[in-house]
Amino acid sequence: MSRPSLNSVAVLGGGVAGWMTACALARVLPGDGTLRLVETAASAPRGALSTLPALRTFHGLLGLDEAALMRSARGTFKLGARYSGWTDPGHDHVEGFSDAGAGFDGVAFHHHWLRARERGDAGRYEDYSLAAVAGRLGRFAPPSEDPRSVLSTLSYGLHLDAAAYVAALRATAGRVEARAGEIADVVLAEDGRIAAVVLADGERIVADLFIDVTPDGRLIGATQDAGWVDEPALPCDRLALREVAPRAAPPPLTEFEAIAEGWLRRVPLRGGDAVTLAYAGGLTSDDEARDILGGEATIVPLRNGRRRQVWSGNCVAVGPAASQLEPLNGDDAQAIQSGVGRLIALLPAADGSPLAAMEYNRLMAEEQDRARDLAVFRYAAATRTEPPWVQARRAAPSPALAYKQVQFESRGRVVLYDEETFVEGAWVGAFLGHGITPRRHDRLADRIPPAQADAALARLRRMIRQAAQAMPPHADALKDRA
């Protein structure tokens, strides 16, 4: 058994991907090794992040204090996401970070809801999710640790200003040797591994492992990485970012509004709302995008898809260099968190680990494809008839998504594959929210007499509504943290 451990790691690019990666690696690399980060201008963080609750676990590992982070990074709470304009005008739904209802009598809650709905009014599915109800009411409270409390069903993500988040990460990075620089050349060795990265000022960066956190995969693209797979079912290839004045009562929700040209995302930050327009450059010009946003905006190109191999030789791509996806699921930074987490779990030896790379590539591809399926599903379920929407629906869904949708439509079964970011409750919320109703409910739900089931559902809805109404307004909850 050998142990040639990594002596040097170079992270090139920067931004959220660069600093999350550097901070995480700083905690696990041997103390005598070097960890360098070169920040390029193009990698500078922009706009806002709308994150899943899982990012808070990452902060816990880094020892990042959440209250301090929220103060410095203009943070607000996120209980879920609201989607409007996808189907009928005026219809919207909220996907909350707490599973709806309770699986009483051993059958998943949505079957009880489907059954009650066949008989009459059972309310919306989201009415049984405390996070969704509180989100709509603009209220927030932290989860309870008491499992008997309905507040224990809550979890929350964060809305963060990307640049300020990077500043907060930088402050905890400790041993990371960071400098600004531009990549002039990527020098390959004869075996195809990266021998060195030459910067514009002539400095030659040599390392056992290179991590590509550039926006365009400058390093990994220079290796024999087998190229990029485009995702044809997602039509938007440009994002326009703009910040607008804050609302008096910002909801603890990310809001996604489907429009003719694509979709608008609004993320509440302290002191302003970060608005993103996703659109198809071939159908909508950048100037038209600015008009839609009502003023000057930063334009960022987007290429939906992923690299076939995100780990090639001694180079690992993390973040946009590895995969890009219209930020439609509210899972910003998830692919980065997972990419660096899996890298640490498969950390190579100094002489490289081709098998670890193979496993890493398998895991990251699976994960990315499953998250993509959810974004593709949102387009597939839309009933809009404008060009980008029609174009999206012309592309065939992946076999995995097609099967998942067939199973849900048939009997409300949620099929989960390996490496799913979104688990059963999230998929049920998305399916039902976007208007996919199963043809049957689980027959085992019929074991409970109808009147008894109706009463239980009504009681649950009332309890959740009361619990949400008892929470402070989101704005007040933010003040408490200040």
Added chain:
Amino acid sequence: MTDRAVRNILIVGGGTAGWMTAAALSAKLAGLPIALRLVESAEIGTVGVGEATVPHIRHFNAALGLDEADFMRKTQATYKLGIEFRGWGKPGDSYIHPFGAYGAAIGGVGFHHHWLRARQGGDPTPLEAYSLPVMAARQNRFAPPSSDLRSVASTYNYAYQFDAGLYAAYLRAYAEARGVVRTEGKVADVALRGADGFIEAITMENGERIEADLFIDCSGFRGLLIEQALKAGYEDWTRWLPCDRAAAVPCETVEASTPYTRCTADEAGWRWRIPLQHRVGNGYVYSSAHISDDDAADALLAGLEGKAQADPRFLRFVAGHRRKQWSRNCVAVGLASGFLEPLESTSIHLIQVAITTLLELFPDRDCAQADQDEYNRVMTLEFERIRDFLVLHYHANQRVGSPFWDDRRNLPIPDSLAYKMDLFRDRGVVVKYKDGFFLEPSWLAVYLGQNVVPRMYDPVSDSVPDAALAQRLKAIRESVADTVRAMPAHDDWIARSCAASGAAA
């Protein structure tokens, strides 16, 4: 309830599969207007010899509301902490695959990496010193796990070794008390509906015709409904798992009963030993291409520790599974659905998974294609993942010079297993999937137990300083040893908790 709802279910075949299905359906479908019926013939023997189980059986029993002590008394059951494998790596080797993890992660890195590191640094402590269930099994001790998650006594689970015939009888009483109607007799004919090929009815030898909306085939290897009537097809895995016969014989108990099953590698397969309260179940699973029935029976009898209680019974099988375990309105459960040799005690587990999955996908009378597809997807995955784990045992052997074992070591293995083994050999990574019964501790037990050693350990282990690691390892070791010392002898615990009347416990 719509008029498409299932109103009648017929289970064809009793035995462990039939009565587990009947009992679970009678419990889980209570409250729905569904009639349950089971036909079986006393003339057709069941395979059940002495069964070893995995801890999931406890969930099954709990879901039925069974009282553990009563169930154990009535089935002559003993406790089970794992399986001892003798002679699977090199002849003379022994390791126990326990129902529990080794040690605990340190600094976010899996325990086995730290153990590999310490071993490389000269620490000779075997991995099993860090496993409470293994150390307890080695000393023939048992106590139920603690519910205090901070205690090392909470780091394991347990299963049972019981008489499968008695278990079936126990569940029969349970199911009949809940309305399952049992009919004695043999099936003479199966009638298919012309329109869609669904099973319409079966006709018994006495002429009785029994119709149902949904049929459960628990008829055993032959697959009376699923294969003979519906031609579901069979995925044959003989090329990876060539054992196709077993000889089984019970013998008298002559020593204290062990809280573990034993699987001993032999010339052309392996022998099992399952201690029950009233006797010991024994068997030899072998490849008929490598040994004759007579020689296998002789080897089995020669290895008995006590007097044989019967002549050896012979069983034949083919490793693999039905291509469609659910076809039209028929679901196969147990041996009718496929066969994987009981090397890791998965037979009853597969029955349990089949029942659970059927309940999750409980159909209407038209048995939607989507339900069938999903059931078959889930069950095929379950079979494939267990298959890979079984093949690992055979493949990772160092029994050089034995034709049977040389073939196992040298012939190709499934690509999915080769991938897993490559990752482990390279750097101690256990490949994980969402589905599949055996988790990381199980793979570690077999890899390391059969001398598959990684080229390197996880380098992040080095972030724990040497002295701190040595101290932590010592603390875990001592905590395991101290806890085991305080546990009662297995037979004493049986006597105290669940002794069958008249058992030599």
